[in-house]
Amino acid sequence: MPVMDVDLGLAEFREEVRTWLAENMPRTPRPGFGAPMREWDADWQRRQYEGGWAGIDWPQEYGGRGLRLLEQIVWYEEYVQSGLPIGENCFVVALAHAGPTLIARGNEAQKKEYLPRILRGETPWCQGFSEPGTGSDLASLQTRAVIDGNELVINGQKVWTSYANVADYQEMLVRTDPEAPKHKGITWVICDMHAPGVEVRPIRTIDGEAHFCEVFYDDVRIPLTNVVDEINNGWSVAMSTLAIERGPVALDYQLQTVQVVEDLVALAQDRGLLRDDSLVMRLALLRAEAAALRSMTYVGVSQATPGQPPAPISTAVRTFWAELRQDLSRLALEMISTSGLELDSWTTYWLTAFSSTIAGGTKDIQKNIIGERVLGLPR
Amino acid sequence: MRVWLTDEQKEIGTAAADFLNGREGVLGPPLTGATEPTPEDEARIWAECGELGWFSLGVPEKRGGVGYGPIEELVLFRELGRHLARGPFVSTVAAGWIAAATERTDLAADVFAGRLRVGLAVGDHVLDAEPEGLLVVPGENGLQLRRITGPLVPATSVDATVRLTHGVASEEVVRVDDPLLVSRLEMLLAAADIGIADATRDMSVSYAQSRIQFGKPIGAFQAVKHRCADMAIRCYAAYSQTLFAASHLELRSSFAGFHAGAARLVASSAARRNAADNIQNHGAIGFTQEHIAAWFARRAQVLHQCVDPLATSRRVASTERERYDTLGAPVDDWFATP
Numbered sequence: 001m002p003v004m005d006v007d008l009g010l011a012e013f014r015e016e017v018r019t020w021l022a023e024n025m026p027r028t029p030r031p032g033f034g035a036p037m038r039e040w041d042a043d044w045q046r047r048q049y050e051g052g053w054a055g056i057d058w059p060q061e062y063g064g065r066g067l068r069l070l071e072q073i074v075w076y077e078e079y080v081q082s083g084l085p086i087g088e089n090c091f092v093v094a095l096a097h098a099g100p101t102l103i104a105r106g107n108e109a110q111k112k113e114y115l116p117r118i119l120r121g122e123t124p125w126c127q128g129f130s131e132p133g134t135g136s137d138l139a140s141l142q143t144r145a146v147i148d149g150n151e152l153v154i155n156g157q158k159v160w161t162s163y164a165n166v167a168d169y170q171e172m173l174v175r176t177d178p179e180a181p182k183h184k185g186i187t188w189v190i191c192d193m194h195a196p197g198v199e200v201r202p203i204r205t206i207d208g209e210a211h212f213c214e215v216f217y218d219d220v221r222i223p224l225t226n227v228v229d230e231i232n233n234g235w236s237v238a239m240s241t242l243a244i245e246r247g248p249v250a251l252d253y254q255l256q257t258v259q260v261v262e263d264l265v266a267l268a269q270d271r272g273l274l275r276d277d278s279l280v281m282r283l284a285l286l287r288a289e290a291a292a293l294r295s296m297t298y299v300g301v302s303q304a305t306p307g308q309p310p311a312p313i314s315t316a317v318r319t320f321w322a323e324l325r326q327d328l329s330r331l332a333l334e335m336i337s338t339s340g341l342e343l344d345s346w347t348t349y350w351l352t353a354f355s356s357t358i359a360g361g362t363k364d365i366q367k368n369i370i371g372e373r374v375l376g377l378p379r
Numbered sequence: 380m381r382v383w384l385t386d387e388q389k390e391i392g393t394a395a396a397d398f399l400n401g402r403e404g405v406l407g408p409p410l411t412g413a414t415e416p417t418p419e420d421e422a423r424i425w426a427e428c429g430e431l432g433w434f435s436l437g438v439p440e441k442r443g444g445v446g447y448g449p450i451e452e453l454v455l456f457r458e459l460g461r462h463l464a465r466g467p468f469v470s471t472v473a474a475g476w477i478a479a480a481t482e483r484t485d486l487a488a489d490v491f492a493g494r495l496r497v498g499l500a501v502g503d504h505v506l507d508a509e510p511e512g513l514l515v516v517p518g519e520n521g522l523q524l525r526r527i528t529g530p531l532v533p534a535t536s537v538d539a540t541v542r543l544t545h546g547v548a549s550e551e552v553v554r555v556d557d558p559l560l561v562s563r564l565e566m567l568l569a570a571a572d573i574g575i576a577d578a579t580r581d582m583s584v585s586y587a588q589s590r591i592q593f594g595k596p597i598g599a600f601q602a603v604k605h606r607c608a609d610m611a612i613r614c615y616a617a618y619s620q621t622l623f624a625a626s627h628l629e630l631r632s633s634f635a636g637f638h639a640g641a642a643r644l645v646a647s648s649a650a651r652r653n654a655a656d657n658i659q660n661h662g663a664i665g666f667t668q669e670h671i672a673a674w675f676a677r678r679a680q681v682l683h684q685c686v687d688p689l690a691t692s693r694r695v696a697s698t699e700r701e702r703y704d705t706l707g708a709p710v711d712d713w714f715a716t717p
Contacts, residue, residue, distance in 0.1 A: 265696065274696065277689055284692035285648060288641035292620035295638075299382045299619040316612040367608035368601070375584045375607055377598035 013071055017078045020051055025082055033202065033210045038124060038166040041090045045121030054119040055095075058103065062115035069301060073251060080255040090163040094118040094125035096252075098171040105188075105229045105237045114169070114190070128158040128172035128191060128215060129238070136365045138173075139182045139235060143217065145174035145189065147224070147231075152176075152189060154197075154220040160359075164200045164213035167193050177232050188234035190226040197221075207351040208343075253356075254293050254321050260328055260349065261290040267335060282331060289324050296320065312373040319366045322356035329353040382622055388454050391436075391447075395458040398431065406464045408540055408674040416465075421496075425466065429493025433468070434475050437563075442479040443487055449563060449628040453570040453621060460574025460650075463671070463678055465540045467507035469567050469685065470499035470515040476563070477515070477524045480555045500525075501684055504534065504545045514549055517564055517686050521556035525549040538677035561686070562639035563628055568685050569621045569639070569646035575682075576617055576649040579657035579675050580610040586661055597660075606656050613649035620645050640695040647688065650679040 026044050031037045048054045049063070057072040058064025065071070089095075099118050102111055117123045134141045143156025154174055164170070170191040177185030191198070197220040202210040229237045268274050268283055300314045329350035333340045340347055357363040371377040399406055405416040405424045416424075428434065437452045438444020445451075452472070459468050471490060474497035478487035489495045498508030500516040508514055510531055516523040529548030536543035584607050587598030597603045624642040627635035654676035658665035665672040 268696075280696050281689065281692040284640075284695040285644050288620070288644040288695055289616065291623075291638060291641040292616040292645045295382065295619035295623035296616055299622065313611070313615055316615045319608075320612050320616055364601070364605070367605040370608035370611055371598070371604035375580075375598075375611055377584065377587055377604050377607060378596050379599065 010070065010074060014074050014078060017053070017075055018082075020053065021078055021082045021084075024051060025084060030085070030088065033165070035166065038090055041124070042121040045089075045091050045119075047121075049120050054121075055099070055115075058099065058115065058119065062103070062111050063119040064115075073297075073301065076252050076255055080252065080259055085256075090124040090166050091118065091121065093127050093163065093167070093171070094123065094169075097127060098125040098169070101171065101188075101237060101240060102228065104240050107228075109225070110190070110228065123168040124163055124166055125169045125171060126161050126164045126167035126193070126213075126215075128161055128164075128170045130160045131157060132159055136362055138238070139186065141173055141175060141186065143172075143174050144178070145176050145187060145222075147176070148221075150224050151221045152187075152224060152227070154189075154191070154217045154222060156217050158215045158217075160203075160212050161200075161215050162212045164193065164215050165202055165210075169193060170215070173234055173238055176234075180232065183235045185232055186234040186238070187231050188228045188237035189222055190228065191217075191220070191222055192226075195220050195222065205352075206354060207348050251297055254297060254317070257321060257325050257328065258290045258294060260325075261287050264328060264332055264335070267332070271335065273335060279335075286324065286328055286331065289320070289327075293317065293321055293324060312369065315366050315369055316374075318360075319357075319363050319370070322363055322366075325353045325356045382619070382626060384450070384454065384622075388451055391451055392454040392458050394431075395433075395455050396462070398427075399458060399462040399464060403462075406462065406466070408463050408465075408671060410671060411669040421466065425493040425496060427493070428468075429491060432491075434471055434493060435479075435487075435491040436472070438475055438479045438487075438491070442482070443484070443491060444475070444479060449566060449625040450622070452563075452567060453625045456567045456570035457574040457577070460571030460678075460682075461578040462574070463540070463578075463674055467496050467498055469564065469571070470507070471495065471497045472567065473497075473499075473515045473517075473522055473560070473564050474513060474524055476560055477522055477553060477555050480557070480560075481553045483553060486553075497524075498527075499685060500547075502687070504543060505531070505547050506681070506685075507542045508544055508547065513552065514547070516549075517561055519690070520558050520561070521554060522560045522564065523554040524552045526552050536681075538674070538681045540674070540678075541681050558636055559628065559631060562624075562636045565639045565643040565686055565691065566621060566624050566628060568682050569617070569624070569642040572643075572646035572650035572679065572682055573614065573617050573621055575675050575679050576610070576614045576646070576653040579650075579653040579672070580607065580614050582672070583607050583610060583653075583657045583660040603660060606660060610653045610656055613653060617642070617646040617649040637695065637698045640691045640698075643686070643691055644688070644695060647679070647683045651676070651683060654679045 024047060030040050045054065052065060053075065055064030056067050056075050057069050060066035095118065099115055102114055118125070129138060131141050131143060143154065143158060145152040145154045152174070170193055172189050172191040174187055174189055175185055176187040179185070197218040199216040199218070201214045203212055203214060205211040265283060265287060268279065273279050296317045300317060332346045333350055336346050372379055402424060404413055405420045407413070409415060432445040433455060435444035436447050436455055437449055440446035456468070474495070475487060475490040478490055490497065495513060496507065496509055497513045497515055499506045500514050505514060508527055508531055511527055514525045514527055516525055527547050527549050531544040532546050534543045534545050584598070587603050587607055588596050590597050598607065620638070621642040624635065624638035627638045658672045658676060661670065661672050664670050
């Protein structure tokens with residue numbers, strides 16, 4: 001079994017990251033939804049690239065540093081520690097899903113074409129998987145693509161697409177063979193969001209912000225060279241993306257949750273709530289669970305085989321995190337009492353935490369996966 | 380530092396399981412048909428455990444121990460928890476640490492050889508004490524070893540395999556002021572809790588695969604399947620955190636106290652909740668005395684009280700945080716060689 005062990009030199013690496021972040025992190029507030037936000041994110045991504053911090057565990061030939069996942073984790077830890085909002089970035093899909101999928105399944109031309117531009121902060125991506133009739137049952141998707149000459153012609157609709165309004169590309173699943181069994185007729189394709197026939201409409205989320213969009217496709221023509229892997233083999237490509245999504249790259253969100261526990265501890269101290277024994281016990285358990293979250297990630301990473309999808313049990317980390325985040329948000333509301341009448345950072349946290357057991361696969365689906373693939377229970 | 384087990388460490392667990400599997404009558408819960416072990420049975424098996432090195436596993440060789448550390452202790456205590464082993468294992472091992480740390484060679488030799496069964500003080504109660512025997516008393520900053528001087532007043536134990544007495548007079552024999560020993564005791568309890576969480580998960584999964592209702596195994600129903608998934612998630616969280624804590628203890632890192640306390644809270648919660656879910660998954664049979672399910676719940680309740688959970692919670696909630704390090708990895712020694 002491959003193992004993570006002694007790593008002298010990481011302390012030095014961490015110090016280097018810390019120093020660079022302290023000197024280079026953005027000083028201006030990030031603008032809201034739209035073009036100024038994209039510009040802000042792109043500028044910050046470019047600065048990371050120029051500093052040598054983009055794609056730390058991506059191969060060097062595509063602009064990465066060629067280091068290990070461990071160094072990437074150290075980067076994330078210091079990034080969160082410096083107070084930067086990690087998931088709120090329109091490059092998140094490109095860096096966390098699309099890029100790693102292309103590295104795993106793309107051809108040489110695709111890797112050369114798309115990967116360096118992601119790292120340089122030139123091209124944000126979005127994800128086109130869910131559809132109005134396709135949530136947990138992803139393989140039932142209906143958006144149709146027909147081969148016409150050397151192009152695919154796409155018609156249909158995607159939904160819950162974060163950053164579709166600013167993205168240049170979309171990692172997209174389309175139905176290329178409606179006759180085949182549902183998992184066998186899907187293709188993974190790179191959609192140009194500026195192609196004629198693509199229409200994007202923002203959707204406001206629970207906290208009033210416009211975090212994601214609907215996307216409509218009306219005879220959108222995409223060259224066949226944008227197909228990743230083979231026609232009708234998209235389900236297997238998508239599964240590698242989802243494995244990545246539920247695996248170590250979810251670390252950034254987890255680390256942020258660890259940070260929120262700390263804020264909650266500080267809040268309890270400020271308000272003199274630590275005199276209440278029952279609150280102390282609940283808070284301590286949440287802080288302990290946040291520590292366990294991090295330990296689970298390290299245990300998972302130390303046992304992972306490079307280049308292979310994470311073990312099925314790693315989905316446990318995601319579910320554990322999602323429920324912890326909601327437990328935290330509920331305790332926060334109890335602690336702030338009547339200040340919770342105002343829409344502030346804690347009530348916003350509570351509202352947005354509802355997404356954690358839905359996005360990227362509901363907790364119900366995650367528990368089916370654990371029950372069936374980890375424990376061997378019948379379907 | 381590492382967060383995985385070597386083959387040699389896994390072998391310690393396998394060997395312990397083999398030993399325990401053959402000795403349910405003396406070391407296991409009193410299920411139907413089992414006879415209560417006699418004091419002679421108990422003395423004999425305690426000596427056998429001593430021969431296996433269980434009471435000195437984490438004590439350095441130069442102090443007469445086997446020479447392993449906290450991670451190997453974790454592996455052993457997980458098996459003891461999984462098998463609901465009877466007897467004061469936690470406090471006897473802790474007595475061995477105290478004797479070794481204070482260089483009480485004769486005392487250490489008796490503990491290591493399994494000639495002494497050392498009880499544990501829990502508030503006003505005492506677990507598994509012997510008349511005029513020894514007692515481990517955990518404090519805020521260290522462990523005390525005391526000798527019982529008064530009569531043992533029996534109480535009815537929630538777990539009949541743990542002997543309960545209260546109000547015992549005692550005098551100090553020796554003490555070690557080292558908070559990390561208390562943390563190590565917490566880690567042992569967490570390890571036993573993991574064993575309970577794992578065992579009840581496995582029992583539930585096995586039952587959910589074989590019990591047929593409405594024409595299919597009950598594990599096909601999401602209500603049961605998801606409960607089993609929750610049990611597995613708790614096991615993974617508790618194991619990861621306890622292993623993390625044991626690794627910190629091995630390094631004597633300054634964050635070991637926090638991580639051991641966190642491990643104890645997460646593991647105790649996992650053991651108690653899994654034991655309860657396991658009873659539910661078994662339906663009415665789980666509610667009977669002859670079924671082992673209830674014994675896991677009883678033992679988890681005893682383990683939960685062994686070191687004051689409120690004191691642990693206070694410590695975990697109030698640990699000062701300096702940068703990222705305190706809560707998580709000690710940045711600079713996390714990856715360093717011990």
